[in-house]
Amino acid sequence: MNGTVSTRVVCCLDGLDPAYLAATETLEWDRIAAAGATGECQGAVPSLTNVNNVGIVTGTHPEEHGITGNTCFDREAGEQVYMEDPSYLCRETCFERYADRGEASAAVVAKEKLERFVGRGCGVTASAESPPASLVEAVGEPPGIYSGQASEWVLDAAVHLLDSRDLDVLYISTTDVIPHKHEPGSSEANAWVGALDSALGALAARDVRLCVAADHGMNHKSRCVDLDRVLASEGLSGEVIPLIRDQHTYHHQNLGGAAYVYLDTSGTPATTSAGEADATGANADDAAAVADRLEGTPGVDLALSAAAAAERFALPSDRIGDLVVLGDRETVFGSLEDAGSGNDGAADTQGGVDLRSHGSHHERTVPYVSNHEIDLAYNTGAFAALDEEE
DSSP states (O other), rough: TTSSOOEEEEOOOOOOOHHHHTTOOHHHHHHHHHHHHEEEOOSSOOHHHHHHHHHHHHOOOOOHOOOOSSSEEEEEEEEEEEEEGGGGGOOOHHHHHHTTTOOOOEEEEOOOOHHHTTTTOOSEEESSSSOHHHHHHHHOOOOOOTTTTTHHHHHHHHHHHHSSSOOOOEEEEEHHHHHHHSSSTTTHHHHHHHHHHHHHHHTTSSSSEEEEEEEEEEEEEEEEEEEEHHHHHTTTTEEEEEOOOOOOOOHTTTTTTTEEEEEOOOOOOOOOOOOOTTTSSBBHHHHHHHHHHHHTTTEEEEEEHHHHHHHHHHHOOOSSEEEEEEEEEEEEEEEEHHHHOOBBBTTTSSEEEEEEEESGGGGGGEEESSSSOOOOOOOGGGHHHHTOOO
16 A cells, blocks of 8 residues: 555646647646656557557557557458457556555546546546546536546546545546647637646645656648548558547547558459468558558558558557558548548548547657656656656
8 A cells, every 4th residue: 555655646638739838838837847857758659549548557559558549440340340348458557567566546537438448457447427426526527528627527536536545556537628629829728728737736736756648649630531532543442440430529520640441352452462461361562552552642641551550650460450541740531521521622532621630640749747857758658657766
């Protein structure tokens, strides 16, 4: 149990792009930094909430923990499924390791789906989406998770847990509805940052070793590329998985900057190359050839074979299809019909949108701050950095 040792607290501020901090005053963040350290680190690609939160609580990259998006494709069943079941996890959480050595831990997050992932090994778990009665009684009924105030409730609940329980470890994860809807420097965004900043001050005022980081950044998107139509225009077929796709479409409309492509290998191959099949079943040389063709599409920044993407972004090659496609800073992938977008004349494959989203490598740089002198290269190192301070 905790005894006289400071509680280790890791806080993931969902969607806190560095631009939000630069646009407004953050007295508490600065005070915490003065006692320890602040800077920028790298999140995982795809730059999504589940992928990065699981990375933080396991201390590993996707190639080890196995969570590769909000949605995955079951090739045998031929259908897309939400990647929300903890059975997809391939690594134990740090909380399971802490429990083995007799330490008490808790996690309070915004969304119930995330609670299922990060809660393994925790003595106490809670979400703003489905809160326990004890937290409702202590800090009030949470606002809806599509409210900017949901993050404040999560942080208030975390402070209550610190004050009411003898914890060795506490994990906190907020929600990114405000950065999805409001640009840095707007009154709504500044109010959101101010509320987060005040709550961080309340955490730092306790006897804690604190590390705060974001899971991903956020950018304005003006173009939607429909990769299904792009494949069809190239005479190809396959299954396109927009990785941001989940059940919370209010945030992002299922439009994000990363997609996996599972090529149809039942018919004529994309090339006549005699390359060997890779782990996903597609011909590796064919996949590389299609990737080269997709990189010529306006809005596509990178199109990589599974092997190349696995090496570059520490991804598991058997869970990312045959191709990994990443958009440029202004581009999301998804259905033009779902986006409510007309085409811009590019063979009906793309159109204009006006939203803020993430998923690509352009949203992987995130801020961090700690009341201890740490040097964080990746957000996955947050717990390890605090453990080293013991």
